[in-house]
Amino acid sequence: MKLVIRNGRVVDPKNGIDKRLDILVENGKIVKIGEPTQFRPGDVTRSTVTIDATGKMATPGLIDMHTHLREPGREDEETIASGTRAAARGGFTSICCMPNTQPVIDSVSGVKFILTTAAQEGVVNVYPIGSITKGQKGEELAEIGKMRIAGIVGISDDGKPVMNAQIMRRALEYAKMFNLTVISHCEDLNLSLGGVMNEGFISTVLGLQGIPKQAEEIMVARDIALAELTGGKLHLAHITTRGSVDLIRQAKKKRIRVTCETAPHYFSLSEEDVQGYNTNTKINPPLRTKDDIKALCEGLADGTIDCIASDHAPHLDVEKDLEYNMASFGIIGLETVVPLVLTNLVRKKILGLSEAIAKLTVNPADILGLEKGSLSIGSDADLTIIDLELKKKIGKEFISQSKNSPFIGEELSGFPVATIVAGKVVMEDGKLV
């Protein structure tokens, strides 16, 4: 089976390509990329499926390294089936799912469940992340080696920090053997206890308990110190503050093995959006200040921040249509990452197109050791086609089972129009195929 993507602007950061080219796919692999003149008569035949990408951009399939699929345990919020479909609509061909399900993915059986279900019901690639500690309790290491053999690509207690520095140290040391990245949710729980938004003037005025930036930064500093101590591979999830960006920038200068991500809501919204008590602004870590947004943009631009991830966290209306204090933390993101990156970073010239795509493809692939994220000849034909000019108002028509997005009603520019997984078109014009 052959597929050709014609006349698109091919942006492949890994291979330094940004040019109008044709891409030929055969048997799920990329077999040729070049000018139309470089194609031989036999390359494209009458049976070849053609996608006309004129005026659009073709990139390596996007990778979300931070997704909550909720299955097993909270299939009312999201399932592997619905979450992978939301991913496909959002332009993602690979997603990494966090282990804070019920039960926690802390053993081989859990990993196998995710992989088996994803193979049967999923429409994009699913890479499980295992927990660092059993039950994410922060007390005993989970069977990291066995889970690695079963197919995890990283470990994390995401949703919670590993509060005990000794256990975090051991995790970083132990995971080194398997070349596994330890993904840290940076939050000092004693400092953040009871907080529901960023601590500052707005929290004071709204009468909501604040979470100081230092609750994140203290743990960023601690984990960097532990990465230095152990030589382990550390990745810091959902970074939100100027202080964190500064710490990571310094650590990288010292050649400590640390990488990090932020999520689109952290550079698109600020604590000021909490005014009016819209619970779709309740996220952990919380939305920060305009100055933090500036720092995140600087960090994205200078490479301190390696990746952009959705932190897709589905919750039902009944968990969100509540008093601010009572509402669950988290928002969905898979279906809004691309337009937010293009509207708020690329159009504002904070990132070039290729830089932005790198943070959604090759960078997460490198951090987790996935053989994905490029259009190299012979690699899996995972591709995303994006219409940079398409303008849409975000409505409630998410494919995700949950609708908890603070971006409903916003007009954004630049949306994925096709998602191709292993040579198979799974999404076209916003609709699942």
Added chain:
Amino acid sequence: MQLRHKDLLGLEYLDKEEINLILETARPFKDLFTRSVKKVPPLRGKTVVLLFYEPSTRTRTSFELAAKRLSADVLNISASTSSVAKGESLIDTAKTLEAMKADFVVIRHSMAGAPHILASKIGASIVNAGDGTHEHPTQGLLDMFTIWERKGKLSGLKVAIVGDILHSRVARSNIWGLNKMGAKVYVVGPATLIPPRIEDMGVRVYYDLDDIIGELDVINVLRIQIERQKENLFPSLREYNEIFGITEERLKRAKEDLLVMHPGPMNRGIEISSSVADSSRSAITEQVTNGVAVRMAVLYLLAGGDSRGVRK
């Protein structure tokens, strides 16, 4: 002149003219209390629901009396007896009240923003009777009314709010209101109980009341809650009393006509001594009387009333 909004969610959202209007309107209502018949007809046929998710005697009875003296029908719903205990969400409760055609919902809730949720979901006028640590606008108004009556003005006065500012909705409403009316506001309390960046609300922070006691025209004393000690916000009540308690001794350096207020209920002997609370300086019982008049003014104005009567 009328109020601009259908709801009273906080003093943050009112302007100086609206606050003035409420205070001016409260005055004739207060005069009414000296008559043998204390009831007037403007809200006849209107329904006022008092939806209280937190125990409250003072505020609830004050609103009830205010509504009744305006001839409204009053329905009391309190958390202990209502469907809240059965787990009904605030939004469903709101829809129920909407279906019953309530004209006013007066809500007291332990969580900030609860009145905003109601206001966005139903057409009735929502009056915030205290939401978490956010605002308590009618308390702010009655405090200002009390000061205005005693001092004849608000502009230029120096007012200190003393105690647990962090958890105080009364403090926030007072700060918004007093600032808009041109008073100078100080907050005084343990550093652990001063909320972050409160200065940006236009107040000055002091940790030692004695530094400013001589200049003050008004001191508004807040209730200190013993539970805060368990959160390590201060070490002991006796230490709090020694450093922040309002006593005759401390007031020796104060102006002769310093006005002392307290929103109640008081912890006598902790944040305020009995002798101060019962002295001629104290306006504490008068605040209660004024509360009814101010709440009458609020309900009356939200119903569309002006100096000539209710028109809608």
